Amino acid sequence: MDQFMPLWEVFIRTRNGLAHRHVGSLHAADAEMALQAARDVYTRRGEGVSIWVVPSAAITASDPAETEMMFEPTGSKIYRHPTFYKIPDEVGHM
Amino acid sequence: MYTQALNVVTEKLGDSEAEQRFLERIDAEERIEPNDWMPEAYRRLLIRQISQHAHSEVVGMLPEGNWITRAPSLRRKAALLAKVQDEGGHGLYLYAAAETLGISREEMVEQLLSGRAKYSSIFNYPTLTWADIGAIGWLVDGAAIMNQIPLCRCSYGPYARAMIRICREESFHQRQGYEIMLTLARGTPEQKAMAQDALNRWWWPVLMMFGPPDHASQHSEASMRWKVKRFSNDTLRQKFIDATVPQAQFLGLTIPDPELRFNAETGHWETGPIDWEEFHRVLAGYGPCNKERLAARRKAHEEGAWVREAALAYAAKQKQRITQQAA
Ligand SMILES: [Fe+2]
Ligand SMILES: [Fe+2]
Numbered sequence: 001m002d003q004f005m006p007l008w009e010v011f012i013r014t015r016n017g018l019a020h021r022h023v024g025s026l027h028a029a030d031a032e033m034a035l036q037a038a039r040d041v042y043t044r045r046g047e048g049v050s051i052w053v054v055p056s057a058a059i060t061a062s063d064p065a066e067t068e069m070m071f072e073p074t075g076s077k078i079y080r081h082p083t084f085y086k087i088p089d090e091v092g093h094m
Numbered sequence: 095m096y097t098q099a100l101n102v103v104t105e106k107l108g109d110s111e112a113e114q115r116f117l118e119r120i121d122a123e124e125r126i127e128p129n130d131w132m133p134e135a136y137r138r139l140l141i142r143q144i145s146q147h148a149h150s151e152v153v154g155m156l157p158e159g160n161w162i163t164r165a166p167s168l169r170r171k172a173a174l175l176a177k178v179q180d181e182g183g184h185g186l187y188l189y190a191a192a193e194t195l196g197i198s199r200e201e202m203v204e205q206l207l208s209g210r211a212k213y214s215s216i217f218n219y220p221t222l223t224w225a226d227i228g229a230i231g232w233l234v235d236g237a238a239i240m241n242q243i244p245l246c247r248c249s250y251g252p253y254a255r256a257m258i259r260i261c262r263e264e265s266f267h268q269r270q271g272y273e274i275m276l277t278l279a280r281g282t283p284e285q286k287a288m289a290q291d292a293l294n295r296w297w298w299p300v301l302m303m304f305g306p307p308d309h310a311s312q313h314s315e316a317s318m319r320w321k322v323k324r325f326s327n328d329t330l331r332q333k334f335i336d337a338t339v340p341q342a343q344f345l346g347l348t349i350p351d352p353e354l355r356f357n358a359e360t361g362h363w364e365t366g367p368i369d370w371e372e373f374h375r376v377l378a379g380y381g382p383c384n385k386e387r388l389a390a391r392r393k394a395h396e397e398g399a400w401v402r403e404a405a406l407a408y409a410a411k412q413k414q415r416i417t418q419q420a421a
Contacts, residue, residue, distance in 0.1 A: 003406055004200060007193070024256075025190045027199055029405035030412065041183045044176075045263075064129045 012048035125251035128194035148188035149213035218381030225292035231271015
């Protein structure tokens with residue numbers, strides 16, 4: 001079998017002013033080739049104005065088994081939302 | 095282009111607690127992501143289906159690539175080149191989706207090249223004339239779209255997302271094919287005959303793309319339960335036939351089926367019997383082009399080996415240089 005080709009994650013800024021978004025992944029020997037391949041594969045129809053490629057191995061992800069522990073606590077913190085605070089109608093939009 | 099119902103699932107659905115939770119998530123239309131718990135049989139089914147689908151995209155480039163240098167005009171050549179390039183991209187999206195399930199790209203390529211993996215039977219038929227390029231776009235990509243649209247809602251997140259990208263690109267494929275057919279059908283008598291000949295040769299193999307009839311496919315139960323598959327083979331095939339017959343009529347071409355008739359009661363077009371023996375023969379490796387297709391893939395892989403090796407060697411050297419400079 002072949003030698004393993006490193007895996008890269010591809011992020012694309014679709015339009016000026018927007019954030020880069022993950023669109024997929026690809027294999028390439030180095031960053032330069034990853035960028036070239038990303039352009040060929042993920043922006044064939046003007047899908048982007050900027051590309052990031054990141055080695056997949058460099059990403060640290062949260063553990064799905066710990067989803068509850070990670071994200072549940074914010075569920076009860078409703079005072080973090082603007083609607084928690086009562087402002088009389090007379091004050092107008094705030 | 096395309097995924098075919100070739101998957102054999104023999105595993106019984108288990109009833110462990112984890113599996114119960116998994117099924118509840120499926121029922122709630124939640125998407126399953128790579129690191130989530132999933133039954134081993136679900137993982138195996140997906141690896142098989144997605145990798146077969148990826149192989150089909152890649153092998154599917156061969157019959158059409160055959161006509162790039164002989165396209166009748168620059169417009170047609172540019173369109174065909176773009177389409178074939180898209181199919182290569184589809185292969186990549188799908189291999190990447192399969193890799194999230196724990197199989198490497200290298201392993202999948204190995205499976206294809208060694209002949210162990212299957213790919214869609216349709217790509218084992220030859221492209222004899224330019225009209226075949228029209229017929230493939232119109233019919234093969236048309237059938238692929240019919241099959242792939244429900245897969246955009248597949249329960250496995252990475253597969254569903256890959257399908258959304260792919261479906262967005264497929265519609266151009268079908269339209270450029272139909273345009274070729276339309277041009278030929280309205281051209282000289284010879285051109286029209288060429289279009290008819292292509293339809294004659296592609297019609298039945300395209301109907302087979304949807305996989306064996308429901309009564310003979312005992313394997314789709316788990317796939318349906320897990321919401322990988324949403325419609326049965328026969329349902330999708332019927333949808334395709336109903337959509338395609340009027341398109342053939344508009345072209346002024348005849349579907350090569352003397353038994354084809356419209357059932358006013360059901361509102362469906364009914365076809366004569368499909369030759370399933372042919373389907374199984376082609377799938378087993380005895381179609382007109384099976385050997386040629388695999389040989390072409392192997393040749394490309396072998397002749398590209400030095401490029402992959404050189405790229406990796408260059409990358410290693412660059413890395414070494416940076417480390418040395420830092421030291
Ligand atoms: Fe296509
Ligand atoms: Fe495709």
